[in-house]
Amino acid sequence: MAKATLKTIARATGYSITTVSRALGGFDDVNEETRRAILDEAYRQGYEPNLQARALQKRRSQTIGLVLPTGGPSFPDPFFAEFLAGIGSETARSGFDLLVSTPSAEISEIDVYRRFVAGGRVDGVILMRSRVDDVRIRFLLERHFPFAVFGRTDLNESYAYIDVDGRAGQAAMTLHLIELGHRRIAYMTPPSTLMFARFRLQGFYEAMAQKGVPVDERLVVECDLSENAGKHRALQLLKLDNPPTAIMTGNDLMAIGVMNAVREMGMRVGRDIAVGGFDDIPAAEHLNPGLTTVRQPIFHIGQQLTLRLLQVIEGEISGEQSTLLAPELILRGSSNHRQHDRPEQEVGTHLETSTDIRKANK
Amino acid sequence: MAKATLKTIARATGYSITTVSRALGGFDDVNEETRRAILDEAYRQGYEPNLQARALQKRRSQTIGLVLPTGGPSFPDPFFAEFLAGIGSETARSGFDLLVSTPSAEISEIDVYRRFVAGGRVDGVILMRSRVDDVRIRFLLERHFPFAVFGRTDLNESYAYIDVDGRAGQAAMTLHLIELGHRRIAYMTPPSTLMFARFRLQGFYEAMAQKGVPVDERLVVECDLSENAGKHRALQLLKLDNPPTAIMTGNDLMAIGVMNAVREMGMRVGRDIAVGGFDDIPAAEHLNPGLTTVRQPIFHIGQQLTLRLLQVIEGEISGEQSTLLAPELILRGSSNHRQHDRPEQEVGTHLETSTDIRKANK
DNA sequence: AGGGACATCCGAAACGTTTCGGATTGCCGA
DNA sequence: TCGGCAATCCGAAACGTTTCGGATGTCCCT
Structure with a gap:
């Protein structure tokens, strides 16, 4: 036949x-x-x-694109699978497909976007890990091509994004540690080209200032997003003459490295040194002690971002809708002085600084 | 313009x-x-x-498809991100794109394949988690459509696949536990419709028989691939009159559940009860104690599978090439009686049963 | 009887590309 | 002088779909 x-x-x-x-x-x-x-x-x-023929004629491919972030040395965040699942669940519901591309040595990241956009391969793209002065976003804006971003930028244009309030999240974490009595708090911040690194760092400074706790600049260090880098940096911090009593990191992977470093120095996490992460990756809960961290509803973000993008594609919204989600502080054993042998019961606290989900229209 | x-x-x-x-x-x-x-x-x-036009004319889309497995209740294996990265790295190198689809309530899994194949959307597909009497594979074989599978099946046809020798892996784990002195060993096997479940179960039985250790059938239970299911099942096992002294599971997620169950019963993992998993997901290393498990080189498998598929598409190989990879037993604290407070140094053992990488041509 | 309204169908162009089968030159050697 | 050949170029068809602008016929109303 x-x-x-x-x-x-x-x-x-x-x-x-x-x-x-x-x-x-x-x-x-x-x-x-x-x-x-x-x-x-x-x-x-x-x-x-034949979907190619249909797409050719309709100038619509019923496909959205996702380019894997290739920023750091380590591959995507551990919660990447969940993000993808969120996207997938929504694309499937609306009959869209998802085209995933990995920039390689030969094909630069921006070329991938060029191919996607000009080649009519996709109707819109989802970006993650927004960067300072993000070329990708600039490119897409210039072409008037539909897109939606996980994360904000410092560009003076408006577009659809969803972000977690990293400033509030990191501030909440900092306040938590201060309340536990810590004064010498270290913060390991991700590379400053990543927007989320900035907001989180800002939250740290604000919380410290708010409580009148002095910041020792030697305890604020930049660090790659990987476990190894985290361990390495943490060892340096712990070997200072006047080491910190608490170490916060810009993501959970780094925090895992920190915990290993602490152990390697013969100290106990949660008792001798408090550790706080960010993201709440699956492993965070299973560490011993459990990792106190800030949870991002990543599956949900994937879903909402997709929904938003589809609306932009359909021309239903002006492309300026944005949402700032309130993160959730998850307390576990890594920041608990009283008990550390067994992870304490998990406690979720909604931050008072931002109420549930706040819509912001620029 | x-x-x-x-x-x-x-x-x-x-x-x-x-x-x-x-x-x-x-x-x-x-x-x-x-x-x-x-x-x-x-x-x-x-x-x-315009890639649509080109694809239409050339009858080639330069795209391969991947359908997320939707089998169990829980979303994809935690190592899914790594698998995807492996695929992505190879597709990028050869100028192919990757189309990812998530079956939903409305669109059944096989319909996704139908769309992919007949719609000319992709030039080939990668399957994962092969199943007993796998309809997807049957469908693709029938249409003579290029594909490559992670996992074997019981179908009497030949096609390109890569698999990890689960029989050998599970046998190695079992022998390890027997050597530690365990006699009452429980095995929690994944749903028997999954091919890998069968091979691993077989490995368990063979190792037990080889060492003359009797199998108590009440200790062999089927269990979903999730952490929750693992915990639940493990509690049942531990409450038996004559409970097991070691529990092996068909994947790491279940093993994490088991470890929680053990703790909940007031016993200590690695000391009172040995636990063994399968997969070596990222979290396995960070558990406390670390989880003894069998590692699958998942990134590498993604790469090789893609390479193989591309060859099939180009018509370079007959589509019958298959590879069986030797798994690696990773010993950690969860199966160590002597020491359990701190995860012991990681030890990798290549199994003697299969040498490195073995090619099999049917 | 004429006209309009409706139901049902179709031809042809278009989307942007590739490719087959020539067509047109200019030049060379015999 | 002419056949032939190489170097360049191009027309037209094809891939499979959607859609615009009718075409045809039927029936009813006045």
Whole structure:
């Protein structure tokens, strides 16, 4: 059996290609009887529309693109799978496909976007890990191409994004540690080209200032997003003459490294040194002691971002809708002085600084 | 500036569409001078070929598909991100894109494949988590559509796959536990529709028989792949009159649940009860104690599978190439009686049963 | 009887690309 | 002088779909 097309169905039923197309398309200018005959024949032949041809004609590919961030040395955040699942759940519901691309040595990141956009490969893209002065976003804005971003930028344009309030999250973590009595608090911040690093760092400074706790600049260090880098940096901190009593990190991977470093120095996490992370990756809960961290509802973000992007594509919203989500502080054993052998019962605290979900229209 | 196409370049340079196409395509029947003129103009206009049109004409989409497994209740294996990264790294190198689809309530899994295949959306697909009497594989074989599978099946056809020798892996784990002195060993096996579950179960039985250790069938239970299910099942096992002294599971997620169950019963993992997992997900190393498990080189598998698929697509291999990889037993604190407070130094042992990488041609 | 309204169908162009099969030159050797 | 060959170029068809602008016929109303 050759490949079924509109033409083969047309020939088999005696109708024209146009009529077959319209029958299959559910238009109302085709007789019920004819439609049935055509549908039957289509089924018999196992017809599936050629999506390339359709996309070519409609100038719509029913596909959205996602380019894996290739920033750091380590591959994507551990919660990447969850993010993808969130995106996937929504694309599936609306009949869209998801095209994933990995920039390589040969093909630069921006070229991937060029291909996606100009090649008509996708109808819109989702970006993650927004950067300072983000070229990708600039490129897309310039072309008026639909997109939605996980994270804010410092660009003076408006577009659709969803972000977690990292400033509030990191501030909450800092306040928590201060309340536990810590004064010498270290903060390991991710590379400053990443927007989220800035907001979190800002939250740290603000909370310290608010409580009048002095910041020792030697305890504020930049660090790559990996476990190894975290361990390395933490060892340096712990070997200072006047080491910190608490170490906060810009993401959980780094925090895991810190915990290892603490152990390697013969100290105990949660008792001798408090550790705080950010993200709440799956492993955070299973560490011993459990990692106190700030949770981001990543699956949900993936979903919402997709929804938002689809609206932009349909032209339903002006592309300026943005949402700032309130993060949630998750307290576990890594920041608990009283008990550390067994992870304490998990406690979720909604921050008072931002109420649930806040919509912001620029 | 309107969209650049072959036509706009042709008009601008005064050459025909054919010549423009051939110049851009690098054919040798176009004058060097003309070619340069055309390339210049193409660059000036920011030309990018329309990939839909190209795909339609060439009947090749330069895209491979991946359908997320939707089998169990829980979302994909934690190492899914790594698998995807492996695939991505190879597709990028060869200029292919990756189309990811998530079956939803509305669109059944097999429909996704139908769309992919008949719709000309992809040139080949990668399957993971092969199943007993796998309909997907049957479908693809029937259509003579290129594909490559992570995992074997019981179908009597030959096709390209890569698998980890789960039988050998589970046997090695079992032998390890027996050597530690365990006699009452429980095994929590994943749903038997999954092929890998069968092989691992088989490895368990064989090792037990080899050492003459009796299997108590009440200690062999089927269990979903999630942490929760693992915990639940483990509690049942531990409450038996004559409970096991060691519990092995078919994947790491279940093992984490087991470890929680053990703790909840007031016993200590690695001391009172040995626990063994399978997969070596990232979290396994960070548990306390660390989880003894069997490692699968998942990134590498993603890469190789992609390479294999591309060869099948190019028609370079007959589609019958298959590889069985030797798993690696990773010993950590969860199966160590002597020491459990701190995870012991990680030890990797290559199994003697299968040498490095073994090629099998059916 | 004429006209309009409606139901049903179709031809042809278009989306942007590739490619087959020539067509047009200019030049060389015999 | 002419056949032939190489170097360049191009027209047109094809890939499979959607859609615009009718075409045809039927029936009813006045």
